[in-house]
Amino acid sequence: MASGLVVAATDPLRAFLASAAASHDLPADLRDLASSLAARSAVPYRSLRDIWCAASSTAPTSCSPAPSHATRAMS
Numbered sequence: 001m002a003s004g005l006v007v008a009a010t011d012p013l014r015a016f017l018a019s020a021a022a023s024h025d026l027p028a029d030l031r032d033l034a035s036s037l038a039a040r041s042a043v044p045y046r047s048l049r050d051i052w053c054a055a056s057s058t059a060p061t062s063c064s065p066a067p068s069h070a071t072r073a074m075s
Contacts, residue, residue, distance in 0.1 A: 004044060004045060004046055005044070005045035006042045006043065006044055006045065007042065007043055007045055007048065008041070008042055008043075009038075009040055009041055009042055013043065013048075016052075017034045017035075017037050017038035017043070017051070018034075018035075018038050020034035020051050020055050021034040021035035021038060023055065025055070026051070026054050027054070030050065030051050030054050033047055033050070033051060034051050037051075049063070
């Protein structure tokens with residue numbers, strides 16, 4: 001599994017992933033990813049966020065790219 005934040009795959013999360021896997025509104029790679037993640041007990045946050053943002057009708061405002069650690073300004 002990828003490094004970074006990982007969240008428990010609860011029943012509602014698995015239901016979302018199953019729905020995303022069946023959605024023809026998502027690109028095939030994200031549908032495949034959702035399908036594979038739905039069977040896991042824990043899900044990488046970054047992958048979940050990618051699927052959620054692509055499935056969200058509010059993606060332009062709520063899913064802007066998060067700054068990476070390498071590009072954050074140092075205080």
